[in-house]
Amino acid sequence: MANLVLVRHGESTSNLANVFTGWLDVPLSPTGEAEAHTVAEKLRGYHFDAAYSSDLIRAERTLDIIVARPAWATIPVHHAGALRERMYGDLQGLNKAETALKYGQAQIDSWRRSYAVPPPGGESLQQTQARAVKYFEAEIAPKLRAGQDILVVSHGNTLRGLRMYLEHLTPEEVESLEIVTGGICVYAFDARLKIMERRLL
Numbered sequence: 001m002a003n004l005v006l007v008r009h010g011e012s013t014s015n016l017a018n019v020f021t022g023w024l025d026v027p028l029s030p031t032g033e034a035e036a037h038t039v040a041e042k043l044r045g046y047h048f049d050a051a052y053s054s055d056l057i058r059a060e061r062t063l064d065i066i067v068a069r070p071a072w073a074t075i076p077v078h079h080a081g082a083l084r085e086r087m088y089g090d091l092q093g094l095n096k097a098e099t100a101l102k103y104g105q106a107q108i109d110s111w112r113r114s115y116a117v118p119p120p121g122g123e124s125l126q127q128t129q130a131r132a133v134k135y136f137e138a139e140i141a142p143k144l145r146a147g148q149d150i151l152v153v154s155h156g157n158t159l160r161g162l163r164m165y166l167e168h169l170t171p172e173e174v175e176s177l178e179i180v181t182g183g184i185c186v187y188a189f190d191a192r193l194k195i196m197e198r199r200l201l
């Protein structure tokens, strides 16, 4: 058995301002910092052999706060561009509510939650999932198959894509999958990466 723990970073300053973020490299808000400490507390007692985050500050900082706990202070930490949030293209930096007024809520919902439709100039969930899964299969899955426990701190849409892949969700099912900031999903896998248990903390 091996555990995979997926964590969404804490609230960022752009989340707080209701701004499309994507690859904008914004810090955690004070609430986000507190959420990261809460994640560390909720994971108390878990064992990790390695930890991963994207290379964006909000994910790195969330992971830094978690692994500052003595129990995890020596685990190897990796930062990967492949685990970044979806690239939000022309929407990056725009207020979500104002953009919904301009383009209509249905169009915004499609850009934000559909599987296949990319936002203008950006990545669809499908494209985001493809690069994240490629990295997962190359770097993380072999460790899980070998029985190692792994922590991953990533982003809302990247984690929606990974969870869709791991749980065999349909494009319709992933549309309604929402992951809150500081949200934790724990999988217990057997050696063939079959899910034995899934818990949301």
Ligand SMILES: O=C(O)[C@H](O)COP(=O)(O)O
Pocket (backbone or CB within 6 Å): 019, 020, 021, 022, 023, 085, 088, 112, 155, 156, 157
């Ligand atoms: O990049 C962003 O704006 C957020 O982190 C996630 O955006 P979403 O809620 O539109 O998927």
